[in-house]
Amino acid sequence: METAIKETIVEQCKAGKIPEEAKFIASTENKDVNFIVKEIASGRIVVLKRSPKNSKFVGIGHGLRTKLNVNLGTSSVGEISEEVEKAKIAEKFKIDAITEMSMCGDIDKIRENIFKSATMPVITCPIYQVAAESFGKNNGFKFNDGEILSMIERHLKEGVSAVVLHLSMTKEAIQKLKNTKRIDNIVSKGGALTAAYMIENNCENPFIENFAQIMEILHAYDAALILGNVMRSGGVCDEMDELHIGEMKMNRNFANKAHRHGIQVIIEALGGHIAAKNLIKYTKFYRKNIKFPLFASGPVPIDSALGYDHIAASLGAGIIAGHGADFLCCITPAEHLALPTVEDVKEGIITFKIVAEFADAMKYGISERDRVMDEARDLHDWEKQFGLAIDGGERARQKGKNLIKGIGCTMCGRYCAVDVMKKYLNKI
Numbered sequence: 453m454e455t456a457i458k459e460t461i462v463e464q465c466k467a468g469k470i471p472e473e474a475k476f477i478a479s480t481e482n483k484d485v486n487f488i489v490k491e492i493a494s495g496r497i498v499v500l501k502r503s504p505k506n507s508k509f510v511g512i513g514h515g516l517r518t519k520l521n522v523n524l525g526t527s528s529v530g531e532i533s534e535e536v537e538k539a540k541i542a543e544k545f546k547i548d549a550i551t552e553m554s555m556c557g558d559i560d561k562i563r564e565n566i567f568k569s570a571t572m573p574v575i576t577c578p579i580y581q582v583a584a585e586s587f588g589k590n591n592g593f594k595f596n597d598g599e600i601l602s603m604i605e606r607h608l609k610e611g612v613s614a615v616v617l618h619l620s621m622t623k624e625a626i627q628k629l630k631n632t633k634r635i636d637n638i639v640s641k642g643g644a645l646t647a648a649y650m651i652e653n654n655c656e657n658p659f660i661e662n663f664a665q666i667m668e669i670l671h672a673y674d675a676a677l678i679l680g681n682v683m684r685s686g687g688v689c690d691e692m693d694e695l696h697i698g699e700m701k702m703n704r705n706f707a708n709k710a711h712r713h714g715i716q717v718i719i720e721a722l723g724g725h726i727a728a729k730n731l732i733k734y735t736k737f738y739r740k741n742i743k744f745p746l747f748a749s750g751p752v753p754i755d756s757a758l759g760y761d762h763i764a765a766s767l768g769a770g771i772i773a774g775h776g777a778d779f780l781c782c783i784t785p786a787e788h789l790a791l792p793t794v795e796d797v798k799e800g801i802i803t804f805k806i807v808a809e810f811a812d813a814m815k816y817g818i819s820e821r822d823r824v825m826d827e828a829r830d831l832h833d834w835e836k837q838f839g840l841a842i843d844g845g846e847r848a849r850q851k852g853k854n855l856i857k858g859i860g861c862t863m864c865g866r867y868c869a870v871d872v873m874k875k876y877l878n879k880i
Contacts, residue, residue, distance in 0.1 A: 460674045460714040465493035473499045477511035491515065495707070498676055498716040498745050500549055500573035500613045510548045510573055512718065513745040518773045518808040518815075521575065521747070522547050522782045522801055525554035525562065527791050532562050538797045539569040545801050545843070547782070551575040551616070555584040563610065573613035575678065577642045578603040579649075593645075593652035600658050605669050614676035614718070617659045617666070618646045619706050620699040621682045626650065628695060636686025639724060643682030663706070667713045676716040678747060679703040684724030688755050691727065692734060700741060707744050718745045718779060722772050726751040731771045739776040748772055749781035761787040762800045770807045774814030780804060805842045830870060832859060 464471045470489055477499060478485035488511070491497035497513035512519045524538045535554070542550055549572055554562045559581050566574060582603045586595040604615055621643050629637060629647075638644050650657060659666065670677055683699040685691070700721065707717040721738045731753060738746055750765045751772065757764035765783035773780055784800035786792035792800065813819060821840055828836035834855045838845025855861060860868030 460671060460716075461492060461499055462495075462711065462716055463714040465489045466714075473501060473509045476509045477516075481511060481516050483515065487515065492716075495711045495717065495744050498718050500575075500676060501674075502571075502573055502611050502613055508571055512548075512779045514778070516778070518777075518811040519548040519779045520782055520801075520804050520808055521549045521551055521779060522797060523551045523553055523749075524566065524797070525552045525580075526556045526559075527553075528556060530554070530557060530791055532557060532565055534794060535562055536565045536569050537794045538792075539566045541794060541798050541801060542572070543570040545798075545805060547572060547801055548779075549573045549575055549613070551577070551781070552612075553577060553580055555580050559584060563607075563612075567611055574611065575614045575616060576607045576612050577616040577680070578607055579618070579642060579645050581607075583645050583649075593649045595649070596653075597658045597662055601662055601665055601669065604666065608669065608673040608675050612675065614678050614716075615670075616642060616678040616680050616720070618642045618680035618682050619657060619659045619663075620680070620702045621646045621650070622657055622660070622702075623650065625683075625695060625698065632693070632695065634685070634687075634690040634693070636690055636725075638682065639686035640680060640682045640684060642680050646682070663709070667710060667715060670710070670715045671713060676718060677707075677710050678718045679707060679720060681720030681723045681747075681749070684720075684722075684749075684751075685726065686724055688725045688727040688753065690725070691730065692737075700738065704742055704744075707742075711744075718747050720747045720749070722746060722751055722777055723749040723781070724751055725755060726753060726768060726772075728753040728768070731768055732775055735772045735775040735777060745778040746776065747779040747781070748777050750783060752783075752787075758788060759785060761785065762803045766803050766807045769804065770810045770814075773807065773811030777811075780807060780811075802843050809842065832870075 461471050461473055470485055474488045474492060475485055478488045488497060491514050492499065497511055500510045510519060522542045524535050526535060539550060550566060550570060552563050552566055552574055579600060582595055582599050586592065607615060626647055646657060683695040703719050707719055710717050719742055722735060726734055748769060751768040752761055752765045753768040754764050762783045762785050769780045782800040782804040784792040784796040786796045825837060825840045834852065838848050841848050852861060860871055
């Protein structure tokens with residue numbers, strides 16, 4: 453391990469110091485720096501940063517704008533070039549973080565190229581690569597705890613900002629899963645890999661068994677810990693049960709331990725599939741019980757939107773973020789079907805950019821962008837409208853290619869309600 457830093461950002465803020473990261477977040481979020489310092493010290497705000505650190509930081513949590521993550525990486529298929537193109541799309545549309553999840557091909561090279569192609573923080577789930585490399589040697593799940601710890605440090609040394617670890621998959625939880633009444637059992641890949649390792653090697657969860665060493669590694673790189681959402685539901689019929697609640701309590705416990713050790717923590721919750729009627733209730737439950745930033749992949753509130761799950765998930769994500777979730781994962785049209793294409797990733801990103809704006813409008817009120825858009829629309833100022841559009845006006849320009857400044861769109865033409873009322877109100 454490289455020489456550990458003296459103080460993490462949490463420890464600096466607890467000591468009343470004002471680190472550069474806090475100043476940056478205060479500036480970009482238009483918040484008082486003392487508020488940012490206080491919330492980092494409490495655990496309610498987390499700062500993701502690239503290591504070795506650059507000048508860009510992302511603040512996630514209480515009082516801040518809703519942030520977005522996009523998952524990239526090969527799975528059973530995939531090429532470096534395509535994943536790099538996806539990273540470039542994420543960079544173009546200013547996504548806040550990338551989670552690199554490759555499990556085939558040259559995984560180190562993929563990560564290296566993503567670092568070169570994007571400036572935002574990168575998150576990984578180290579057990580993915582450990583398992584992939586072990587299976588590549590025909591060893592299956594016969595790897596060991598030392599290899600897991602080594603992979604965590606390897607990722608952080610390369611510049612990864614946070615790692616996703618699944619601590620809520622215990623021997624007791626596995627026994628309960630055998631008797632669960634759920635339709636869908638475990639849909640978390642990281643959780644399933646952790647469980648398979650435990651069963652194959654007849655051991656307890658390696659992340660729990662080596663928690664103290666993991667804390668030392670994270671402290672040395674001032675990296676964040678993301679506690680994985682293993683027990684999330686894979687279908688809307690499976691409501692919150694003992695496994696959900698047990699995971700919440702366990703993740704909260706480990707989050708508190710990590711934070712006392714000077715480590716920043718994000719907790720995955722509210723992901724997977726949640727029935728529409730339960731979205732607000734479950735969000736309030738997690739928000740009441742967890743002070744740390746909440747990260748959600750999904751949730752999908754109806755299960756019949758196959759091929760359009762990015763739209764279904766956007767509805768669930770908008771509601772939970774509007775009621776307190778802090779960090780969302782972009783879902784693509786390929787969800788449940790295939791490794792997403794570059795175009796799928798773009799579609800998912802734009803959809804969830806809209807979600808984030810919607811959630812922030814719920815939390816903080818109408819944005820300045822929307823106010824200016826309203827004025828531009830009233831004036832038929834098409835160029836200003838295109839410039840204000842979430843995707844930079846790409847689709848709007850395509851749809852409105854025949855628009856002329858000062859003239860209504862072809863939907864209404866000379867019968868435009870805005871123009872008619874301006875003309876005839878002036879006659880009164």
